[in-house]
Amino acid sequence: MSNLGLHESLVLTALLVFLPAFVYSLVQYKPTKSFRWSEMLNGLAVLTMACIIIFLWIHFERPPMRSIGETRLWYAFFMPLVGGITYRLWKYRWFLSYSLLMGMVFLFINLLKPEIFVKHLPPALQSAWFVPHVVVYILGYSLLAASAVVSLYYLLKPGKNISMQITERADNLVYSGFTMISLGLIFGALWAKVAWGNYWSWDSKETWALITWLVYLIYIHYRLRGVAKAHARKVMLYLVFAFLIMLLAWMGVKFIPAAQNSVHMYG
């Protein structure tokens, strides 16, 4: 069996655990006692990924963190892990489904583009900070994306009798997402100091990540006073705007002329 074949079968095994866990978390979306099962299946997904990582570690006699595809296995391990913890802490039912789905997306990318499993990491990315930095950002971005979805729902729903609970839900998502991107920013700064010598170099990616952070910081400070229903539309519109800024920071930076010398460009 070639190395791609070994990887393929491991990823397929993982997907066979993730898929039922994901489907079950969706089916059991309504509050029932059996939601515990969903947590257990989620735990099983975490365990499977842990086993795969340990197996590869022993098999290759090195930590499986050398290629882009291998780091994706770590994302797929951390997504349901942090998803499960977040669920325990904050009781977002959908979050279990969400993190499982994200984990599956990473596994699928590995399956569809097997070459990234062997594509090597450049020296600067070979650091213990790589996985935590990326994982908290993925989680933060997904929570903030969810807050934008909630705001869009508020904005597009016809009729005026919309519960203010929706804005509350958006708030909670922003708070937890903001916590995550704060961690991502800090981890990034600590890593940059070790790799490049400066915790902050005003690299375009850094600048736009800071802008995203500040845009949500403004939102959080504005919401301190609470918001009257009359202003709710504006506030929800702001969250959609903030999400667009986040997308720009995440994927659009390479199209900005001021960003042509960014150190964050990796093929």
Added chain:
Amino acid sequence: MGALTGKYKKGFIIAMAVLITGLLLDAFLPPLARILPVFPSNLMLVLLLLLVIILAGVFIRRHRIYHFLSSGYVAVPAISVFTLLIIFMGVIPQQNTEHAAFLNNIKASWSFYFAGIFLLVILLYSLARRMKKFNRRNVSFVLNHFGIAVILLAGGAGQTDHKQYSMTLKQGEPVWYAFDEKGIMHELDFALEMQTFNLEYHNPLLKITSPEGKTLSLVEISKTSEGKKIVYKQSSLLIEKFIPEASKLGDKYVEFHSMASVAALCFHLLKDNDTVRKSVWVGSGSHMFPEKTIQTEGGIIIRLNPPMPKQYTTIARLYKKDGIAKNLSLSVNDPAEINGWKLYQQSYDESKGKYSDISILSLVKDPWLPAMYFGIFMLLAGVLTLFITDKPKKSQHE
């Protein structure tokens, strides 16, 4: 409601006044960070600034402006103005100029410093108000806001003390100087002499592509691959010989160690019944030898990707003025420290690869780093406490 928006309006007017004052100064004066003094005068300035803010706070503490300055009504405008400047920074190409550069050198500009000091005032006043009725729920608030205040101070004042030089080491030649970004030479209080430069490569990858450009197989090739079979579609190939460093000789490759050498692989293309059909070579390219790929009758392309750098390390001899000499190792993500300088492995002569006879280091001196780390770790602790202690607002449906 009217009073509420009125208060925000007032906050925005103050924040805009701060911004416009800064922008006016930026239009005519050199960037503020360029005329700020270096240590210890900048530390004095920081202490003076803190003293002024605290004294002013004591003086106005019973006035309603104090309450206003420590409220969200002015925090939102202050953060907005700060954000606006950073958005400019993200859109307008920035340069490190010494003369007046309106919006082209924002991180050093008057407006940026003014916006930062305005934020600092608000942070300190709101901290003072929170600390008065300090309780467990305030821990996260205090850590976050105090952390950011420290980061603003250390970042703002430390800009003038931050030094970054580039140093090119050569084999057998002690170097005791480095160059700043303007190309000006600076003498150092130590010298480095490159002993060895060690570039470790990842194993090269053998890539088999279909005529449509789809990757059929991508396999890491090393010495242990010899004798192994790689299966792709209906065909397969048997690896006979791998030479990590080779030179081309006619249709073949032979072992050859030089900066021009390439990775080369010999294999047999097998048919269904495994009878040896043909023995061929592929080789990655260098500036001397062009890449050699194989195209099978079915249009399948087989090529050997050049090995990518995995890690590079410089072993250098360090000479200090007090006569101490010792060896030092530097790799990417693994810096070293000498006399207050942090040394980072940055680059090498990429055209020569592992035979590079130079190693380029980056030297950074940042005396404000401990203060900055103090702020960063405070913020980190604040974020983590937030994560643990803060429960979301509960709605009845949850």
